[in-house]
Structure formats: structure tokens, C-alpha cells
Amino acid sequence: MSERRPPPPSEGDVNLSPRRGQWQAEHLDEATQQLLSEDARYFLHQSLSTPCVNALRGCDGPYLEDLQGNRILDFHGNSVHQVGFGHPRVIAAIEAQLHALPFCTRRYTNRVAVDLARKLVELAPGDLNKVLFAPGGTSAIGMALKLARVATGRFKTISMWDAFHGASLDAISISGEATFRQGIGPLLPGTEHAPPPDPLHCPFACGEQCSLRCAHYVEYMLEKEGDVAAVVAETVRSTPYIPPPEYWQIIRAACDKHGALLILDEIPHCLGRTGKMFTCEHYGVVPDMLVIGKGLGGGVLPLAALLARESLEVAGQHALGHYTHEKSPVACAAGLATLSVLEDEALLEHTTALGTHALQRLQGLAERHTCIADVRGLGLLLGVSLWHPAGAARAAELADAIMYRCLSDGLSFKTTMGSILTLTPPLTITRAQLDQAIDILDLALASPHP
Numbered sequence: 001m002s003e004r005r006p007p008p009p010s011e012g013d014v015n016l017s018p019r020r021g022q023w024q025a026e027h028l029d030e031a032t033q034q035l036l037s038e039d040a041r042y043f044l045h046q047s048l049s050t051p052c053v054n055a056l057r058g059c060d061g062p063y064l065e066d067l068q069g070n071r072i073l074d075f076h077g078n079s080v081h082q083v084g085f086g087h088p089r090v091i092a093a094i095e096a097q098l099h100a101l102p103f104c105t106r107r108y109t110n111r112v113a114v115d116l117a118r119k120l121v122e123l124a125p126g127d128l129n130k131v132l133f134a135p136g137g138t139s140a141i142g143m144a145l146k147l148a149r150v151a152t153g154r155f156k157t158i159s160m161w162d163a164f165h166g167a168s169l170d171a172i173s174i175s176g177e178a179t180f181r182q183g184i185g186p187l188l189p190g191t192e193h194a195p196p197p198d199p200l201h202c203p204f205a206c207g208e209q210c211s212l213r214c215a216h217y218v219e220y221m222l223e224k225e226g227d228v229a230a231v232v233a234e235t236v237r238s239t240p241y242i243p244p245p246e247y248w249q250i251i252r253a254a255c256d257k258h259g260a261l262l263i264l265d266e267i268p269h270c271l272g273r274t275g276k277m278f279t280c281e282h283y284g285v286v287p288d289m290l291v292i293g294k295g296l297g298g299g300v301l302p303l304a305a306l307l308a309r310e311s312l313e314v315a316g317q318h319a320l321g322h323y324t325h326e327k328s329p330v331a332c333a334a335g336l337a338t339l340s341v342l343e344d345e346a347l348l349e350h351t352t353a354l355g356t357h358a359l360q361r362l363q364g365l366a367e368r369h370t371c372i373a374d375v376r377g378l379g380l381l382l383g384v385s386l387w388h389p390a391g392a393a394r395a396a397e398l399a400d401a402i403m404y405r406c407l408s409d410g411l412s413f414k415t416t417m418g419s420i421l422t423l424t425p426p427l428t429i430t431r432a433q434l435d436q437a438i439d440i441l442d443l444a445l446a447s448p449h450p
Helices: 018-027 030-042 088-100 111-123 137-152 169-174 213-225 246-258 329-344 347-368 392-409 431-446
Strands: 056-060 063-066 071-075 128-134 156-160 191-194 228-234 261-265 289-292 304-309 372-378 381-386 411-416 420-423
Touching (some): 018 392, 071 431, 088 329, 111 128, 111 304, 111 329, 128 137, 137 228, 137 261, 137 289, 137 304, 156 213, 213 228, 228 246, 329 347, 347 381, 347 431, 381 392, 392 411, 392 420, 392 431
Parallel strands (some): 071 411, 156 191, 156 228, 228 261
Antiparallel strands (some): 056 063, 063 071, 128 304, 289 304, 372 381, 381 420, 411 420
């Protein structure tokens, strides 16, 4: 497929595309458009969030329902819906906890928070046996950065271009997406960046297969800097980019050699999305810290966690988080219920089987639709990279057109880096629902292109 290499990454906001207004005029009723106008009136506008595309009145399982009653398969979900929306066991746990203990004030603990911490320690690989909770993934990343500074006495980090670790100032400093960094002003010092394991856009000219030169370059940076506190990276990129098996083993060894910690960010794809409870299990490495979130709240409540090695119990005199809702009993009840659903419904095994089926079907689409440059995935973290002979801008227009056509036909997904269709269905989805979604995508790919 070398003749169909995708264009270089380009940032784009599908919500702000010219096609949005046309699509809304054709598909949305007056009541929905009025609500969208009110949203635009009262909320500060920001990239990637406004203007909104549509308005919802419900969600359940793999479906969204808009104000007009249209049901939409959600292969986006902001990566929170591993167990689907409104899972009965998650809702029941939340309701019961609301009546028992709705809030835990600081300086106190509660049974459900301790039980969730214990369960995560039992599930986590290696010696990740210390936990802190936070009300969101960005906050958990901030705690990890603070702990790395305290533990090492250093402040520098190495992270990856194109990565996303959250929207706060410290998180965008280590992130690599221009959308979140540009125009904000001075960022944290010492935040170095390296090329991600993306063969098709690799500065080392890897071609279609990673040569691992990117991993050795991180090792080179660690040696030259000499005083890096941590390498902070997504185990797999949510677009997705899937590193080869040896990638993390090389970086793990390099961190050990040069005294740097390894912090892996699995906020979007932890808890089974890749077919393992934690994505690093695919690579046979244990980070010094593991950050999880999004789906931990059961698709209902915001909840994230920092898992750390016990040897990093060195910050007792520092406030790493100190969040008001740090040990929220209601959020922790949702987390415990989510983990129980993942185990009791054998969703990891289900994800592995459906992921294999989905990749086969998407590869079939690539054989028929020349606009597809690449198909990749791990479990139910799936990506379809598009290209256009006229270049990156036209490829982004194509992705935009396909997304809106799919929305019209009942399928929602995310477009990233301009021309990548990122498909992240709930792990509870059936094979029939998955096939229906891919059929909708197939029809959109076959429709007239810009």
C-alpha cells in the first residue's frame, strides 16, 4: 500500500467545518436548532467543543438518542463507555451509594473507595500497588508529574509529538498536539518531545513498518539530557498507533539505565478496550506509574486513578492531588460496578474476538475503497486512515464528509489528525451491531467524495 500513504497529520475541528451547518439545516428540527443556539449563547466557545453538532435526550448501551428520537450507534463515546451507557449494574450501584453515603469529606475515608483501590491493585500488573484517585484524567496526569519530580529530584520529561495527556497547563506542556498548545503562552520548562511510533509519518523514514529507531532515539535523549525525571507516553496512541512489541521493552530498559521513571497514560483505552485490562500487558512491561480514567466511572461519572509502585511512597509531605472529590464514594461505587461487569460478562475475551473480526472487515473495506491508506487496531480500538491524491486538506475534507454521511445513517465516530476515522465502540456491543456500523461506513466510503 505504499502508493497510498496518508498525508501528514493535520489538525482540524469537524464541528467547525462548513459542512456542519449544511448538515444541521438538512437533518435537525427547529427545537434542536433552538437548543443549539442557547448552548452557543451561554457557553464560552472553545475549539473541539463548540459549536455542537446535535443535542441528546438519552443514551443506553451502544446508542445515543437525539431530541428527534434518532438512535445513533456511538463509536466515539469520549472513550468512557467500555460497559456501554447506563449499564443497569452501574446505575444500581450509584443509586444505592447515593442513599448510603453520597459524599466523603476530606480527612475521612470510606469502604467503597478502599475496596476500589484494593481491586485495582489486585488487577494491576507487577508491583503497582499504591493508588490515588482524581476527578479526571488530566488531574491524575498532574499527580504523576508531581510524584516524578519528588521521587527523582528532577523536573525534565520526555513525551511524544501528537500525544494528548489532558487540557490543563501541565498536561498540554507534555502533550504534543498543536491544537492544545498554540497561543497559550509559555509552557512548563524541560518538556522535551520525541517522534511517536508512527511509521507512516516517521522522520526516520521507516516506511510501513517501525524499525524501532524512534525507541532508540528516546534512549539517546535520556543519555544526552542525563537528568530526565520521566518518560510520559500513551501506551498506544488513540488514533490508534500501535507500537511493535519491542518498543516499550527498549524504553523501559533505557529508563532504568538512566534513572528516569516510566509513566504510561492509558486513560482512554484502559479497562479492556484493547483486549487486556491494562494495555501495557500486551508489551510485557510494568511502568513505574500507570494513569487510567474515562471508562473507570462506568460511562456516568468522572473518575481517574494513578497507580504507582510502592517504592514511590516518598511524597507524604506533599499534596499530590488533595482533590475535594478524591475519594468520592458514588464515583468509586460506579468504578467497582464497572470492573465487576468487565469480569462477569467476560468483556475482555469478547473484545479480543470482536476486534479480530472488525479488523478483518475493515481490511476488506481497504481492498475496495482506494481512499483508505491504512487500517489498524488493537481490540476495539480501531483506526481507518484516509488519503487523497490532492493532499492533506482534501483528505481532511473527505474524512469530514464521511463522518457526516455516517451521522445521517446512524453512526457516530471521531475524526483525528484531520483524516483518521477512530472507531471506539462499547465493549458490550454485539457482532451484529458491529457489522451494522461497518456497513454504514462502507456505504459512506462508496458515496461521492469531495
